[in-house]
Amino acid sequence: MQVTLKVYRYNPEKDKKPHYDTFTLEADPTERVLDLMERIKGLQDGTLTFRRSCAHGVCGSDAMRINGVNRLACKTLVQDVGKKITVEPILGLPVIKDMIVDMEPFFENYRSVMPYFVNNDPPPNGERLQSPEERERFDDTTKCILCAACTTSCPSFWANGKYVGPSAIVNAHRFIFDSRDQAAKERLEILAGQFGVYRCRTIFNCTLACPREIQITKAIGEIKEAIATGNLD
Amino acid sequence: MSNQHQYEVIVVGAGGAGLMAALYASRSANTAVISKLYPTRSHTGAAQGGISAAIGNYEEDRPEWHTYDTVKGSDYLADQDTVEFMCNESPKAVYELEHMGLPFSRTPEGKIAQRPFGGHTNNETGRPVRRACYAADRTGHMILQTLYQQCIKNKVTFYDEFQVLDLLVVNGKAAGVVAIELATSEIHIFHAKAVIFATGGHGRIWEITSNAYANTGDGIAITLRRGLPAEDMEFFQFHPTGIYRLGILITEGVRGEGGVLINDKGERFMDRYAPHVKDLASRDVVSRAEYIEMKEGRGIGGKRYLYLDARPETINKYAAIDGRTNPDGTPYTITGEELLKKLPDIIDFCRTYLGVDPVTQPMPVQPTAHYAMGGIPTNIKTEVIIDENNTVMPGLYAAGEVACVSVHGANRLGTNSLVDLVVFGKHAGINAAEYARGADFEPLPADAADFARQQLDAIRHSKGDEKVYQIGLEMKQVMFDHVGVFRTEAGMTEALAKIRELKERFKHIHLEDSGTVFNTELLSAWELSNLLDLAEVTAASAVARRESRGAHAHEDYPKRDDVNWLKHTLAWLRGKDDVELRYKPVVITKYQPKERVY
Numbered sequence: 092m093q094v095t096l097k098v099y100r101y102n103p104e105k106d107k108k109p110h111y112d113t114f115t116l117e118a119d120p121t122e123r124v125l126d127l128m129e130r131i132k133g134l135q136d137g138t139l140t141f142r143r144s145c146a147h148g149v150c151g152s153d154a155m156r157i158n159g160v161n162r163l164a165c166k167t168l169v170q171d172v173g174k175k176i177t178v179e180p181i182l183g184l185p186v187i188k189d190m191i192v193d194m195e196p197f198f199e200n201y202r203s204v205m206p207y208f209v210n211n212d213p214p215p216n217g218e219r220l221q222s223p224e225e226r227e228r229f230d231d232t233t234k235c236i237l238c239a240a241c242t243t244s245c246p247s248f249w250a251n252g253k254y255v256g257p258s259a260i261v262n263a264h265r266f267i268f269d270s271r272d273q274a275a276k277e278r279l280e281i282l283a284g285q286f287g288v289y290r291c292r293t294i295f296n297c298t299l300a301c302p303r304e305i306q307i308t309k310a311i312g313e314i315k316e317a318i319a320t321g322n323l324d
Numbered sequence: 325m326s327n328q329h330q331y332e333v334i335v336v337g338a339g340g341a342g343l344m345a346a347l348y349a350s351r352s353a354n355t356a357v358i359s360k361l362y363p364t365r366s367h368t369g370a371a372q373g374g375i376s377a378a379i380g381n382y383e384e385d386r387p388e389w390h391t392y393d394t395v396k397g398s399d400y401l402a403d404q405d406t407v408e409f410m411c412n413e414s415p416k417a418v419y420e421l422e423h424m425g426l427p428f429s430r431t432p433e434g435k436i437a438q439r440p441f442g443g444h445t446n447n448e449t450g451r452p453v454r455r456a457c458y459a460a461d462r463t464g465h466m467i468l469q470t471l472y473q474q475c476i477k478n479k480v481t482f483y484d485e486f487q488v489l490d491l492l493v494v495n496g497k498a499a500g501v502v503a504i505e506l507a508t509s510e511i512h513i514f515h516a517k518a519v520i521f522a523t524g525g526h527g528r529i530w531e532i533t534s535n536a537y538a539n540t541g542d543g544i545a546i547t548l549r550r551g552l553p554a555e556d557m558e559f560f561q562f563h564p565t566g567i568y569r570l571g572i573l574i575t576e577g578v579r580g581e582g583g584v585l586i587n588d589k590g591e592r593f594m595d596r597y598a599p600h601v602k603d604l605a606s607r608d609v610v611s612r613a614e615y616i617e618m619k620e621g622r623g624i625g626g627k628r629y630l631y632l633d634a635r636p637e638t639i640n641k642y643a644a645i646d647g648r649t650n651p652d653g654t655p656y657t658i659t660g661e662e663l664l665k666k667l668p669d670i671i672d673f674c675r676t677y678l679g680v681d682p683v684t685q686p687m688p689v690q691p692t693a694h695y696a697m698g699g700i701p702t703n704i705k706t707e708v709i710i711d712e713n714n715t716v717m718p719g720l721y722a723a724g725e726v727a728c729v730s731v732h733g734a735n736r737l738g739t740n741s742l743v744d745l746v747v748f749g750k751h752a753g754i755n756a757a758e759y760a761r762g763a764d765f766e767p768l769p770a771d772a773a774d775f776a777r778q779q780l781d782a783i784r785h786s787k788g789d790e791k792v793y794q795i796g797l798e799m800k801q802v803m804f805d806h807v808g809v810f811r812t813e814a815g816m817t818e819a820l821a822k823i824r825e826l827k828e829r830f831k832h833i834h835l836e837d838s839g840t841v842f843n844t845e846l847l848s849a850w851e852l853s854n855l856l857d858l859a860e861v862t863a864a865s866a867v868a869r870r871e872s873r874g875a876h877a878h879e880d881y882p883k884r885d886d887v888n889w890l891k892h893t894l895a896w897l898r899g900k901d902d903v904e905l906r907y908k909p910v911v912i913t914k915y916q917p918k919e920r921v922y
Contacts, residue, residue, distance in 0.1 A: 104839045121677070133793025137836035137845040142365075144536040147572045147673060149465060150365040166676055187507065188842045194362065207473035208425020217379070218422040220434035226427060233427050233459070233466065237364050271425065304672075 094118040094169060096127055098139065099179040101186055109186070111177075112136070120170035124178065125153055128164060141190035148302055151238030154181050155190050161240040161300040181243035183252060197239045200255040204263040204281055209274035225270040232265040232310050234303040241297035241307055247290045254290040255282070257297035257307045264310040268323060275323060283318045291315075327505075327512040331356045331481075332760040333753075334501055334516040336488045336543065339366035340464070340742065341724025341749035342522035343471035346480050348753030349520070353760045356481040358488055358503055358514065360538065360847075363472045367524055367536045368745065371464025372669065373577030374439060374456025375742035377418040378411065381435045382454045382651040387411045389447040390455065394740060395915045397443045397606045398697075398733025399874035399884065401556070401892070403911035406704045407731050410740075410747050417746045418457050426470040428459050429666075439666075440580040441738040443606035443922070452580075452604050454651075456739045461575050461667045467742060486512065487847060488542065489776035491519065491550050491720070494766035498719035502776040506847065509840035511773050517763045518719045518756035521547070521700060521708075522749060525725040527560075528851075529859045530693035531804035534566055534573040543726040545854030547700050548861065549775075552710050552717070553894040553906075555728040556698035557858070558866035559875045561736055562809045564610035566692025568629040570677055574670055574689060576738040578682075579603040581666055582658060583634035584642050585614070586686060587622040592642060598922035602646070605922035608735040608875045611691040611809050624688060631686035634667075636660050638686075660684075691809050697736055697875065698865075699728040701894065706752040712894055712908040719759060723752035730892065733910075734874020783849045788832025792849045795826050795833070799852075799859055807863050812879045816867035823859045824901050830856060861895045864903035869893065886917050 094116060101109040114131045125143055132139045141164070142152040148166035155164055156179040158172050169176070184192040210219070235258060242248050242256035263282060267275040282288045288311055297307040317323055333349040335342045338359035349355040359366070378385040390411040395402055422428060422436060429437035440452035459466040475482070483503070490502040492513075500515040526541025527533040544554050564585070565574040579585075584592045584603050597613040598605035605613075618628050640657045648656040660683040664671060667682075674680045674687050700722040701709045706729065708720040723729075724745040731744055802822045806815035830853060837845040871885035872878045891907040898904050 102839060103841055121679075123677075130793075132845070133791065133796075137792075138839070140837075140842050140844050144361055144365045144538045145367065145370050146537060147370070147570075148676070149370050149462075149669070150361075150367075150536065152361070152365050168677070188839075191842050198362075202476055207477035208470070209477075210423075210425075214419075214423040216419070218419055218428070218436050221430055222434045223430045223432065225434075226430045229427070230460075233469075234462070235469075236369070236465070237362075265427075266425070269425065269427065 092118060092120060092174060094127065094174050094176060096131065097177040098189070100189055102138065102188055118169050120168065122169050123165050124157055124167045124169065124172070124176060125164040127169070128178070140188045149236060151236035154238040154240040154243070155179065156181060161244045163238060163240070163302045166302050181239060183243045183249045184239070194239065196252055197242060197258070200259045201237065201262060204255055204259045205274055205278050206262040206266070208266060208272055210271055211273060219271045221270055228270070229265050229268040231305050232261045234305055235261045235265070236303060238302060240300040240302055244296040244300040246294055246296070247292055251290070253286045255286055257311065260288060260311050260314060261305060261307055264314055267314065267317065279314070279318050282314055288315050288318070327510060328515065329356070329512060330515040330765065332516065333518045333520065333756045334358060334514050335520045335522060336501060337522035337524060337726070338363035338482070339522060339524050339724060339745065340368035340467050340471060341745035341752070343475055344746055344749030345520045345522055345723060345753035345756070347471065347474055347478060348750050349757040350478060350480050351757070353757035356483060356514070358483045358486045358501065360485065360487040360506070362484050363482065364468060366468060367539055369465045369468040370536065370573065371742055372461045372573060372575035373441060373580065374458035374463050374739045375418060375467070375746065376441065376444060376455045376739040377414040377457055377743070378455060379415045379418065379436065379457070381431055381438050384446065385453050385455055387415065389445065389453070390414070392447055392915060393444050394731065394737055396920055397735055397737040399735055399920055400890065400917035401730070401733030401873060401910055403730040404913040404915060405911050406729050408913065409704055410731050410743055413747045414743045417743070417750065421467060421470060421746065424470050424474050426459065426466050428457055439577055440604060442576050442579070442604045442610070443737040445601065450600055452601055456577070456580065458577065461577055461669045464742060467746070488546065489779060491546050492768065492772055493550055494768065496717065497766055498717060499766040499768060502773050504780070506842055509843060511777065513768065513772050515765060515768055517760040517765055518721065520721040520723065520752045520756050521726050522722070522724045523726045525696045526855060526858050527693045529799065529803050529855050529862065530808065531800040532566060532571040532690065533693040534563060534571050535693065540851035540854050541858040542851070542854055543722065544700055545857050548857055548897045551896070552708065553701060553896045554698060554861055555701035556730065556893050557862045557895055558869050558893060559697040559734045560693060560862065561607055561695040561697060561875050562611045562691040563607055563694035564614055564691055565632050565689040567673065567677060568688035568690050571692035572673055572677065573692065573694065574632060574687060578632060578634050578667060578670060581634070581663065582639035582643050582648070582656065583632055584638060585610070586631040586633045587617045588624050588626070589622055593617050593622070601922045606735055606737060609922055612877055614691055615809050629688045629690045632689045633686040634663065634682050635684060635686065636663060693804070695736055695741060696725055697728070697732040697734065699726050702727050702729045704729065705755050706748050707755070712906045719763065721752045721756045723748040734876060779850065780846065783833070783846060784835065784838070786831065786833050788834055790829045790833045792833055792852050795830055796852050799823060799826055799856060803859055807866055810877050810879055811866060813867065816863055820860065820863040820867060823856060823863055827856050827860065857897060861897060861903055865893045865895050865905065868905050890917060
């Protein structure tokens with residue numbers, strides 16, 4: 092089938108402002124949008140610029156707006172979005188060139204929530220024990236691939252980039268509810284602050300955008316509850 | 325003008341091996357990590373099924389059984405001293421990952437959960453053993469995330485989205501690297517006492533591959549251009565269960581949980597090829613069996629794929645036939661819900677890309693180019709060696725898939741890539757930092773960045789009508805057809821000639837992007853030049869090896885030949901159409917080569 096791909100273009104070395112280019116190509120309905128972009132770059136326009144790596148939805152490089160919705164280009168098939176496809180960079184982060192945005196503000200927010208395991212007791216010789224139920228408690232939020240699809244779909248983040256955003260909260264949740272971790276209190280203090288969870292207005296864009304199907308709004312709600320009650324159950 | 329930086333230890337690459345090296349090196353040495361991707365984009369994150377350690381959380385297991393299985397899996401080409409070291413270290417490494425917070429799946433008692441994997445056995449009964457420690461089917465994702473988290477905690481310095489282009493060698497010692505900053509195209513010189521290459525694999529040489537776009541063999545290409553050899557490049561693993569046409573990996577863990585391979589006649593064909601462990605034979609054996617089934621007309625609908633059937637009723641039927649039991653002796657069974665818990669990502673991949681639900685439908689699979697057993701030769705201390713006498717280049721280290729410490733020999737066992745990168749990544753970090761403590765910075769020449777600049781300028785200023793995309797496509801096709809699962813002398817010779825023709829055509833490529841901001845077209849072209857060099861060395865090493873061993877299945881020489889070929893290949897890229905091959909002996913300690921039967 093013939094597909095048209097309308098692409099947001101911005102080259103800081105040439106363009107005063109962004110514009111759109113339209114490419115036409117033959118595509119199979121089961122091809123990934125990323126496959127089409129690769130083919131355009133290879134055969135039609137070598138200047139088209141985007142990030143990609145694993146091409147199957149686990150590395151988080153190629154989050155972009157596809158027909159207005161945040162998705163991974165490698166996890167979106169042509170048949171999912173139709174013959175007329177528009178791709179644009181994710182919102183809320185500065186566009187550097189075409190699909191490439193500056194990810195530093197995103198990673199800065201991530202780093203601000205202590206996204207690492209803390210347990211200051213000397214470890215045992217073997218593993219620290221954790222029951223399957225305790226492990227299940229935070230399973231969902233271990234799936235995050237830091238693609239930023241959630242954070243850049245969030246109107247609260249668009250309004251204020253200092254808001255740590257759903258992805259950072261997901262990564263805090265992963266440790267707050269890990270029975271082996273000892274720094275839940277510090278993380279909850281950070282998230283109770285000015286740029287923490289209370290900026291979430293439960294709009295659910297993040298949950299809809301997540302390519303890993305993490306129940307993000309639920310995770311944020313659990314953290315709000317933990318802050319309010321001091322209870323991690 | 326170049327930007328200059330100085331660190332005692334430079335780590336190139338931020339996958340599992342690079343991050344592990346960085347965590348350890350940074351404890352005692354001023355360390356920086358340079359990565360062309362954001363670290364969490366690295367391909368370690370795509371590893372699924374598990375990391376083996378003989379910790380016996382369900383049943384008896386021993387590191388020496390893991391050692392023997394790895395040596396046997398390697399078709400006796402692995403160096404046995406390094407295998408024994410790795411398998412003895414792996415329990416410690418797995419516990420260490422758990423102590424860093426890695427969320428392993430758990431046994432009912434709260435211990436790390438383990439599952440069976442191909443080629444891992446109880447050496448006394450010959451039956452599959454539960455050795456692969458796992459976190460659902462995203463074990464690599466959890467390793468990568470955990471190590472990156474620990475790097476943040478320990479304030480490790482990163483240069484993200486910097487592509488290393490060259491290794492600096494002064495007075496015969498590693499002295500740093502040259503890199504391009506992708507956002508600006510500025511050249512940076514990193515002056516160092518020790519350099520650790522952890523740049524990963526190069527599966528992008530082949531048409532059907534499980535590998536990421538980023539897996540372009542940069543580390544090996546850089547060292548080849550600096551006159552260093554590459555070891556055992558003819559041994560490249562084809563994983564038997566890639567998603568049909570896409571190559572996306574379906575973990576061996578599916579077969580570990582009881583899934584079976586089925587041909588067009590509905591037969592579970594692996595019992596004809598590996599009567600003892602059947603679908604859990606090692607990967608080279610299973611991939612060859614699939615090729616033979618397809619060649620003899622038993623591919624599904626006569627096409628080039630087979631079914632991987634993990635429907636609970638199928639799993640339960642064959643588990644009963646095999647007499648498979650749970651650790652408590654009761655018959656092994658599984659439900660669709662349990663499958664979804666254990667293999668959520670696999671089920672998601674199949675639903676997304678195939679519209680197939682593995683709980684109710686079989687998955688169409690074919691062999692997919694997956695893993696480089698060969699690479700930059702190192703000794704057991706991860707020091708890079710530069711000749712057949714095991715001469716060390718001071719200050720240069722390599723670990724993970726880019727390296728050939730030779731724990732995988734001619735065929736890697738499933739899960740051992742993760743064991744390799746954690747164990748040898750860690751020791752590369754420790755050893756490089758220790759070396760740096762006793763070493764001085766070698767003075768850099770004024771023209772340190774010239775060789776890197778020349779390579780980029782040649783691409784930038786190339787005038788012709790060849791397209792990088794087209795050359796890449798032709799390389800992938802000829803390598804998949806002729807230097808793939810089965811090989812012939814005529815086919816490999818043709819592939820080598822074709823690669824050399826493509827290298828000539830590469831000199832006449834034309835780029836459209838002349839900019840400096842994220843010029844990914846320039847980067848892709850440079851990466852293709854790496855793949856072409858590696859393809860040439862791979863084909864040249866392969867055509868010379870007149871035997872069949874592990875992943876190198878030579879139809880003209882179908883038998884293993886220990887008299888003439890029980891040795892490692894070292895290949896140097898000397899110049900145009902000139903690959904020099906030399907050989908070095910395999911280290912054999914406890915296990916004399918014998919016939920390999922599964």
